[in-house]
Amino acid sequence: MIDDIFGDDFEDDDALNxxxxxxxxxxxxxxxxxxxxxxxxxxxxxxxxxxxxxxFGPIEALETIISKFLPVSxxxxxxxxxxxxxxxxxxxxxxxxxxxLGVAGxxxxxxxxxxxxxPYTLGLSSGAACGAAIAxxxxxxxxxxxxxxxxxxxFFFSLFTMALVYGISRMRGTSVETLILAGVAMSYLxxxxxxxxxxxxxxxxxxxxxxxxxxxxxxxxxxxxxxxAPIVVLFTLLLVRYSWDLNAMSAGExxxxxxxxxxxxxxxxxxxxxxxxxxxxxxxxxxIGFIGLVSPHVxxxxxGSDHRxxxxxxxxxxxxxxxxxxxxxxxxxxxxxxxVGIVTSFxxxxxxxxxxxxxxxxxxx
Amino acid sequence: MKLKVxxxxxxxxxxxxxENISLEVEKGEAVSLVGPNGAGKSTLIKxxxxxxxxxxxxxxxxxxxxxxxxxxxxxxxxxxxxxxTQEIFPYTVFDIVxxxxxxxxxxxxxxxxxxxxxRTLKFMGIDDFAERYFDELxxxxxxxxxxxxxxxxxxxxxxxxxxxxxxxxxHQLEVxxxxxxxxxxxGISTIMAMHDLNLASRFSDKIVMLxxxxxxxxxxxxxxxxxxxxxxxxxxxxxxxxxxxxxxYVMPLDPI
Numbered sequence: 001m002i003d004d005i006f007g008d009d010f011e012d013d014d015a016l017n018x019x020x021x022x023x024x025x026x027x028x029x030x031x032x033x034x035x036x037x038x039x040x041x042x043x044x045x046x047x048x049x050x051x052x053x054x055x056f057g058p059i060e061a062l063e064t065i066i067s068k069f070l071p072v073s074x075x076x077x078x079x080x081x082x083x084x085x086x087x088x089x090x091x092x093x094x095x096x097x098x099x100x101l102g103v104a105g106x107x108x109x110x111x112x113x114x115x116x117x118x119p120y121t122l123g124l125s126s127g128a129a130c131g132a133a134i135a136x137x138x139x140x141x142x143x144x145x146x147x148x149x150x151x152x153x154x155f156f157f158s159l160f161t162m163a164l165v166y167g168i169s170r171m172r173g174t175s176v177e178t179l180i181l182a183g184v185a186m187s188y189l190x191x192x193x194x195x196x197x198x199x200x201x202x203x204x205x206x207x208x209x210x211x212x213x214x215x216x217x218x219x220x221x222x223x224x225x226x227x228x229a230p231i232v233v234l235f236t237l238l239l240v241r242y243s244w245d246l247n248a249m250s251a252g253e254x255x256x257x258x259x260x261x262x263x264x265x266x267x268x269x270x271x272x273x274x275x276x277x278x279x280x281x282x283x284x285x286x287x288i289g290f291i292g293l294v295s296p297h298v299x300x301x302x303x304g305s306d307h308r309x310x311x312x313x314x315x316x317x318x319x320x321x322x323x324x325x326x327x328x329x330x331x332x333x334x335x336x337x338x339x340v341g342i343v344t345s346f347x348x349x350x351x352x353x354x355x356x357x358x359x360x361x362x363x364x365x
Numbered sequence: 366m367k368l369k370v371x372x373x374x375x376x377x378x379x380x381x382x383x384e385n386i387s388l389e390v391e392k393g394e395a396v397s398l399v400g401p402n403g404a405g406k407s408t409l410i411k412x413x414x415x416x417x418x419x420x421x422x423x424x425x426x427x428x429x430x431x432x433x434x435x436x437x438x439x440x441x442x443x444x445x446x447x448x449x450t451q452e453i454f455p456y457t458v459f460d461i462v463x464x465x466x467x468x469x470x471x472x473x474x475x476x477x478x479x480x481x482x483x484r485t486l487k488f489m490g491i492d493d494f495a496e497r498y499f500d501e502l503x504x505x506x507x508x509x510x511x512x513x514x515x516x517x518x519x520x521x522x523x524x525x526x527x528x529x530x531x532x533x534x535x536h537q538l539e540v541x542x543x544x545x546x547x548x549x550x551x552g553i554s555t556i557m558a559m560h561d562l563n564l565a566s567r568f569s570d571k572i573v574m575l576x577x578x579x580x581x582x583x584x585x586x587x588x589x590x591x592x593x594x595x596x597x598x599x600x601x602x603x604x605x606x607x608x609x610x611x612x613x614y615v616m617p618l619d620p621i
Binding site: 002004005006015016018019021022023024025065107110112113115162241244245247248250251253254255258259260261262300304305306 | 411414415418436437439440441443444445447450451452453454455456457459460461464465467468470472474479480481482483484485486487488492495496511516517518519524532546547550551552553
């Protein structure tokens with residue numbers, strides 16, 4: 001039927017150049033994603049070879065990893081400890097965390113049609129921080145006490161905040177603006193709670209709270225990586241499956257609905273998935289700023305807004321930025337460390353401001 | 366495809382905005398909804414497209430009650446062009462029109478999808494903009510893009526919400542001529558909310574005049590667009606003359 005509409009004034013190959021241009025641009029986007037993937041992989045290998053331990057060189061560091069699988073050499077137990085137990089899990093954790101924040105940021109911005117949204121603005125981060133601070137200061141969490149109370153508390157507080165923010169916005173008919181404002185308001189409330197906890201807590205707890213708030217990957221253990229990696233892979237794939245719906249929803253609720261999309265259902269599913277994804281990683285790492293906000297924006301400049309490409313690209317760029325930042329943290333001021341949350345914000349904010357000022361098109365209006 | 370609306374009633378926050386609306390659209394018929402601001406034109410279009418849920422009444426498409434259809438099947442049948450489109454993020458024109466293939470696409474974009482989009486862009490005369498960003502374009506071009514998105518849905522019924530408001534006269538005519546082609550060549554049944562009575566007169570087979578959330582009169586343009594009706598519905602005294610094709614041409618004179 002659609003060919004009847006085009007009628008006889010159409011030759012068979014008439015619109016071929018448009019088709020070719022589109023196919024070409026799709027390939028270009030795929031290539032950019034592959035390049036980002038290669039950059040993350042290459043930097044990860046490089047990051048294994050550098051660090052504060054100076055009794056062995058880069059070559060030996062690589063040999064240590066290879067000898068784990070192939071008996072090519074006999075690395076020292078010290079090298080094994082440093083490379084396999086300290087550097088490698090931390091590098092993988094940086095990648096996992098970066099992917100989560102980048103993916104969640106892209107999805108949250110897309111689903112709420114708002115360029116200012118990130119785990120920060122929706123109250124997820126401050127919720128996690130408040131949960132962690134309570135666990136640190138009082139030594140108890142919502143699941144009693146034990147080794148993991150800080151992580152568990154941060155995770156559940158974070159999700160609880162998201163549920164609360166969503167619930168508040170539901171009372172006003174799920175308007176996106178209400179959701180964002182409720183998130184910002186909750187962030188202020190939690191900040192106040194954290195400040196009072198800091199004010200009344202003793203020296204040691206205070207120091208630990210401050211450290212948690214700045215975010216870092218230095219406590220990473222293999223078990224964390226093993227726990228988080230499947231979650232991140234699974235949730236990312238689930239979210240990528242919603243790319244078409246997210247694309248359609250960015251044209252507005254009415255258009256999306258007339259394209260057969262149940263807007264409210266997709267919105268809540270995507271928000272829950274993105275929130276659980278974010279909450280799982282920041283419960284382990286603490287607050288790591290700006291990746292969730294900036295990574296999607298930079299990727300839109302690189303490959304446009306089609307979520308089929310945007311979500312993976314944003315995750316990979318997040319991984320790359322966090323990996324570079326964390327490597328800088330543990331190597332620049334040896335032998336001490338700078339918390340990675342500070343570094344990402346110091347790199348992220350000026351870069352973001354540069355984008356704001358330099359961009360010709362102002363899509364955030 | 367035949368479309369039948371019966372006894373449709375919709376209220377929002379306790380305020381009734383549509384009351385017992387009934388109308389029929391035949392296959393390949395162009396129907397205009399006219400009436401003053403707030404008469405319920407846009408609301409009716411949204412109720413037909415299931416964007417809003419009417420409290421009472423039914424919409425029957427091709428013999429099937431629309432509210433019982435799966436949303437994917439329904440969206441293959443009915444296309445919707447909103448009054449205006451705003452994109453927050455930078456999408457290319459091609460990407461936006463491709464979204465119209467959503468009801469047909471699983472995950473992968475097939476060659477056929479790309480071909481349909483490319484040809485529709487060409488058909489609408491916007492193929493030169495394919496890789497441009499949507500927000501760089503003019504209002505008339507944006508309207509054509511929104512129409513292209515609805516066309517690639519391959520619908521049997523097309524709904525347009527004031528397709529010509531905010532457009533210059535050239536774009537108005539281009540958009541309306543496209544609608545006529547869709548109706549005549551594709552046999553698409555079209556319902557459009559219209560402000561401009563003369564465009565409605567020239568490009569519709571049937572006019573549905575709404576007043577105070579009810580159907581005031583239905584019929585061919587000659588029988589609906591008469592001075593008495595325009596005075597009662599719009600509160601405006603008007604002269605109606607015939608244009609070159611013998612269609613009524615409304616010249617508003619004074620508000621009463």
